[in-house]
Amino acid sequence: METLTKETKQMEKRKTTRLSGSEAVIQSLLHEGVDLIFGYPGGAIMPIYDALYDYHEQLHHVLVRHEQGATHAAQGYARVTSKVGVCFVTSGPGATNAVTGIADAMIDSTPLVVISGQVTSPLLGTDAFQETDVVSITKPITKWNYQVTHAEEIPEAIAKAFYIARSGRPGPVVIDITKDAQFGQLDFSYSPIKHIRSYTPVPKVNPDNIEEAARLINLSKKPMALIGQGVILGKAEKELVAFLEKSGMPAAWTLLGLSALPSDHPQNVGMLGMHGHYGPNVKTNEADLIVAIGMRFDDRVTGDVNKYALNAKVVHLEIDPAEINKIIYADVPVLGDVKESLPLLTEKVTSNSHQEWLNEFNACYKIEHQKIINKEINPIKEKMTMGEVINKVSGVYNDDSIMVTDVGQQQMMAARYFKFKQSRSVVTSGGLGTMGFGIPAAIGAAMGQPDRPVCLFVGDGGFQMTIQELGTISQTKAPVKMVLLNNSFLGMVRQWQELFFDKRYASTELTNPDFQTIAKGYGISGEKVTARENLDEAIERMKQHQGAYLLEVAVEKEGNVFPMVQAGASVSDIRLE
Amino acid sequence: MINQEFTLSIYSENHVGLLNQITTIFIRRHINIESLTTSESAIEGIHKFTIIVNTTREQVEKLRQQIDKRVDVIKAFVFTNDEVIHQEIALYKVPTEALLNSNEIERLVREYGARILEITSEYTVIEKTGHKFETQELFEKLDRFGVSQFVRSGRVAVTKLSKELLTNYLKKLDKEETILD
């Protein structure tokens, strides 16, 4: 490889050891500080697994039950630790099974390095057994990918992979290694990569733009901060709080920005977007300034962009230049890491409290509480609601556990009703909305933060999309507390059918298995709650139980998530019922 | 906003699969590539893609940002037609008989500043360099004599600017002055 030759030559001058390509893979991972891999073996990656066998004490491998599970578990691990999640998959079906998780990591900016085995290089392009063109398939869904065909390329390819995955706006990287490169020999030495000519991970902050942003903030009567995952990825939670407390502006969050700001912070006004809170949605069109902090104006957040932030100027703090003006025009773009730009901005803004403006949000919250929240967490109907269960679980864990969700109604309810004290406490599939994300992501989160409780909320649909990962839980003893909110429906789709398709429930009702029997088969304890009076004790038993637990709760079949900004509607037209 | 023709000049590392990386960005946005050429640039080891699209200023700017974002892309620039000097090359294959039967073809060749590359007993190959409308016009006129093959290359372009954008960018990179906005 031309691109690698210069560096490879430099390496030759350093002290080297003669290794096989496979062992070089393992050694490279150790150099990058990896101690955990999620994967699944197969023909084209067997040499690497064989090399791993000698290192099992330094490098723990979690055998998942499906490669999609490996990617989601690695995502869960990465999201709670800020480290790079690592996966091993074999060629062909192994790699294609990993595609969903790679796409999910791409759209949610999660650092992953996925190492896929590939057929031996002379067979490339010949439709060999278990050959797929993984590099082409994953090009649009990776931050970077590369095919290694010679053993000598391995250390540098892996060093580049880790650098790219974790620097700047993080993302997934795929390294596809042919079997002959795994078997080949090389003189191994490792040096981490810190610079790539064609890649600027963190643009420098432009002081003029800070000046201009501060001027707009200081002039503004009704400013509003929108917090995205950029704050968490940039580890800028303290800087965020300092900025918010000095500027006094209300702050709302995107789904992925959840937990960056403690739930009980007085300026925390709730979630943006489709199932977000009433205040932050309607007030978006009353604000005279939007300060977007590490967020990307997803359509689930903005609704109709032509009717979004109509009276506001926009200051956009963002690490990725491609996000500027992509969806919403930024009057003042502030490129750079928010960890760096926020303090510069805080320094320049004048102290303010915006109490009246905040009171307007609080008034909205009162309306929402009366019309929706209270009914959801203190229901008078006989059937239990999702919000009620989630609210209770959160309380039992002192609002201080890691929340993992699957996708659907339970996800939106969890985002709305679970509470947080510390950052990096949410693992959810935001951009891709991948059902089946929950169970494996919870496994990864539990392994990444073994000292923190991990609560998974999952629907009966999503549970069955990666149900096989119960096997991984049983083998690894990952202490995942699974709360299965069973409504016997693909709830979120059913809700749309009810509201927008005349209640024509096409293929959304589920005939479910006995989940408790299945859990039992995997050696996982659990119980099913069908009556409200048993709920508190059941949650307590789940908490007290050592290890994984499946708490299944029969919730009302046709519950709906509100408020709701209909797809394509304006945030101002948020429906409360 | 109205559609217009833009030239994207994209400089990248010379890696396998780069074309694929770049074209997927057009595919995702459902933007048709009107023409594409790739070659080495003036700087050793740096590859240049010249891509022509018909779209709005807003769209092309978003395309440029997303192309720029790819790790292996060094820098992407957007130009309007009046900011570049550009050419395409066209080849026409006509029957030699037609050439011999009248002097009309020779006249066209002179009028259009084209030239004859090769004459065999069966066919004659004519070459013309110019803007697309010129090579197209010549095609239409020659086709009366039966053009059996016609091919036009993608556009190649250089900027009219006196300062070299890429060289400046690389210098900035060396000095780590990477304020991008």
Ligand SMILES: Cc1ncc(C[n+]2csc(CCOP(=O)(O)OP(=O)(O)O)c2C)c(N)n1
């Ligand atoms: C892989 C995948 N397929 C389909 C969908 C579309 N979808 C979104 S929510 C949903 C229903 C989820 O049902 P369930 O898991 O029971 O959760 P609930 O909404 O009832 O909480 C579906 C089918 C999706 N998001 N992901």
